[in-house]
Amino acid sequence: ETGVTQTPRHLVMGMTNKKSLKCEQHLGHNAMYWYKQSAKKPLELMFVYNFKEQTENNSVPSRFSPECPNSSHLFLHLHTLQPEDSALYLCASSQQQGEGEKLFFGSGTQLSVL
């Protein structure tokens, strides 16, 4: 495995379901991110983890719960989502070097909330 891998690629869930998105990076990076991409909107940063410590929570609703057990793995736990949460969720990693963040993205999870 190389790069940043995300599972599942597609997810359909009801508003009462609980599901989790998984991300793993094989690049030796120390930072991991969750982004949300909706149609006609810019990429929205949700969470940042640096050396598995959360350094950013961009006012994300509590129905999204991140978990970062180590520098290589990142999860996004989902519960009681709303239809407007349907979007592409992208995981990314970077090696924070203080000169701007070069992000490497996973293939994303296309989420549909019914």
Added chain:
Amino acid sequence: QKEVEQNSGPLSVPEGAIASLNCTYSDRGSQSFFWYRQYSGKSPELIMFIYSNGDKEDGRFTAQLNKASQYVSLLIRDSQPSDSATYLCAVDGSNYKLTFGKGTLLTVNP
């Protein structure tokens, strides 16, 4: 509110022409600037980054930065149909936080 503005397009150019993609940003303190390419149904891929005023060239791609005008651009020379994609401009902020534009859809016609 830090903003990054791009024309949404679509920008249509013939094969072999120069495609010019533009981006403006609001945060004067920004130091790092990135261009990502996103093919339809795929995730963004970093293609260029620039930190200093002036031009930076990499193959057919040239990034141009003018911090005084808060303007960054991407030129693609000898455009190919395979360059057809959405191009995202991203600007750094504080605490490892990038602000992205909405992207410009580029179509290169054979």
